[in-house]
């Protein structure tokens with residue numbers, strides 16, 4: 001029996017697993033396409049980070065922390081979700097963001113401020129060279145005030161956050177039963193690696209009949225093989241009584257495009273096509289690239305021999321608005 005730590009109920013779960021009939025017909029090459037709607041885990045709390053934050057926030061409360069410090073890009077979904085989780089639980093949130101503010105506040109950055117988070121924006125250089133120091137500096141700042149601040153790593157991807165997607169695999173197992181799915185490929189965007197690591201580990205722990213694939217939106221295949229291993233090793237170090245399992249890390253590399261947070265025209269076109277075809281909104285940073293990658297790999301025959309393919313919709317809708325100029329009408 002797997003012993004889960006305490007969590008806060010923040011996410012609207014279970015999320016629906018829905019068939020994409022028209023998308024299957026258009027792009028499936030004989031496969032049945034499904035979407036796991038983790039974009040519906042909440043309204044402001046939307047997306048995959050909420051599942052991780054259920055465990056991370058409980059850990060914070062149980063260890064006497066009153067403040068959450070975390071980091072990410074200026075339009076980080078994780079930072080926005082942390083800001084709202086903090087607001088819901090009465091914890092203060094301090095965000096260290098990569099990128100300087102330009103133009104009007106939009107998307108996730110606007111929401112960070114609405115949720116009352118303290119926000120500091122740094123140039124990419126200051127952020128990349130000094131991130132550890134910034135965490136230490138702000139933790140010391142709160143300590144001097146008699147407060148206690150938890151440093152949450154990028155994307156909430158660590159041994160604690162992993163529980164969110166370990167638990168999601170139990171949910172998927174029940175979904176597979178209801179949908180008569182015997183075996184599937186699961187495709188998710190991967191950015192800080194925690195969702196992929198949680199799904200990979202959870203599938204092994206719960207004997208979910210599925211291969212988990214991460215479409216990387218930054219870095220490369222080797223980076224994610226190492227990151228998944230590091231997250232799982234961290235999980236084992238925190239929960240030494242948990243069972244050891246064999247797992248395989250599967251990465252679909254080649255869909256980063258111009259860079260993290262930057263998408264090519266083919267991604268914007270696909271976002272518009274899927275929204276009109278199925279009423280589902282992807283984003284240009286994560287899910288648009290992952291869906292594009294999934295379709296290209298289907299066409300290339302990567303998944304032959306297995307009928308069902310589940311796309312993990314990890315959220316990201318607020319990232320659409322700051323990039324509205326990318327769409328061609």
Ligand SMILES: *Cc1c(COP(=O)(O)O)cnc(C)c1O
Pocket residue numbers: 047048049077078155157189190191192193194195196283286287314315316
């Ligand atoms: C953070 C994020 C991801 C990637 O998840 P990781 O656990 O960081 O790899 C995918 N999609 C969206 C919308 C995200 O915000």
